Amino acid sequence: MIMKLRLFGILMVFVALGMFSCDKIEPPYKQSGGEVGDGTTRKVLLEDYTGHTCVNCPSAAKVALELKEIYGENIILMGVHAGFFAMPQVSPFLMDLRTEAGETWDTFFGISLAGNPKGMINRTSTGGIYYYNKGEWSSKVASIIEDKARAKLAIDVAYNNTSRKLELKVTAEFLKTLSGAAKLQVLILEDSIVGAQRNNDVNIGPPVIEDYVHRHVLRGDINGSWGEQIGSNSGETVGSVIEKTYSYDVNPEWVDKHCSIIAYLYYAAGYEIIQVEEAHLIP
Numbered sequence: 640m641i642m643k644l645r646l647f648g649i650l651m652v653f654v655a656l657g658m659f660s661c662d663k664i665e666p667p668y669k670q671s672g673g674e675v676g677d678g679t680t681r682k683v684l685l686e687d688y689t690g691h692t693c694v695n696c697p698s699a700a701k702v703a704l705e706l707k708e709i710y711g712e713n714i715i716l717m718g719v720h721a722g723f724f725a726m727p728q729v730s731p732f733l734m735d736l737r738t739e740a741g742e743t744w745d746t747f748f749g750i751s752l753a754g755n756p757k758g759m760i761n762r763t764s765t766g767g768i769y770y771y772n773k774g775e776w777s778s779k780v781a782s783i784i785e786d787k788a789r790a791k792l793a794i795d796v797a798y799n800n801t802s803r804k805l806e807l808k809v810t811a812e813f814l815k816t817l818s819g820a821a822k823l824q825v826l827i828l829e830d831s832i833v834g835a836q837r838n839n840d841v842n843i844g845p846p847v848i849e850d851y852v853h854r855h856v857l858r859g860d861i862n863g864s865w866g867e868q869i870g871s872n873s874g875e876t877v878g879s880v881i882e883k884t885y886s887y888d889v890n891p892e893w894v895d896k897h898c899s900i901i902a903y904l905y906y907a908a909g910y911e912i913i914q915v916e917e918a919h920l921i922p
Contacts (some may be wrong), residue, residue, distance in 0.1 A: 690724025
């Protein structure tokens with residue numbers, strides 16, 4: 640009888656150990672406010688306002704790329720060349736990467752007046768100021784990237800690389816009740832544009848880098864500088880879905896394999912970005 644009790648006790652110990660060993664959490668883990676791949680993560684758009692004669696801008700671009708390394712697909716970068724430092728000047732600074740939309744935003748938000756480089760992060764504001772110095776980008780991104788998404792976006796791309804014709808469908812699905820009107824902005828970017836850049840960071844290169852690689856550069860808007868309102872003035876209910884379609888002729892001077900589409904939803908009142916997504920012309 641004693642032997643049976645001892646065997647029973649040993650068996651119970653192994654069962655208990657087995658139960659505790661089941662506490663290991665298997666991937667996918669929760670990341671940035673949602674399950675991996677479920678579309679509920681609130682992504683972050685970092686708009687880096689820059690120019691090819693801005694000596695401090697290469698170090699700011701480096702900060703943006705470091706944040707991309709940390710957050711991956713949950714952060715989307717856009718380089719906006721605007722203001723005085725983006726103007727074509729004497730050789731080798733002849734390239735003009737300015738856009739109508741970029742100049743409009745630069746003026747409206749007062750970014751050039753404050754001095755480049757500056758960044759907007761989901762167009763959130765502090766005391767009515769929408770831009771942040773590069774040293775503030777990391778903490779600002781970290782403060783909002785864990786938020787649950789209020790909406791998700793899908794971008795369907797159909798691109799003909801012979802005719803350079805682009806057909807887009809952008810679908811917005813609202814995951815939470817949205818109070819107030821929302822607008823949809825659709826933009827086209829080109830990555831890896833090589834051109835001259837002034838620089839004061841010896842860790843990056845000489846004072847003039849003639850073969851500097853300009854990353855994720857805004858090339859133009861597809862539906863206007865401020866996009867367009869979608870849905871009702873009062874807002875949207877959970878589960879509502881809105882689709883918009885667009886046609887666009889891609890500039891033959893752009894390298895299409897480096898081009899991508901950015902779409903974002905934002906509040907018409909206050910400009911804060913609700914959700915952002917990116918899709919490449921050529922996967």
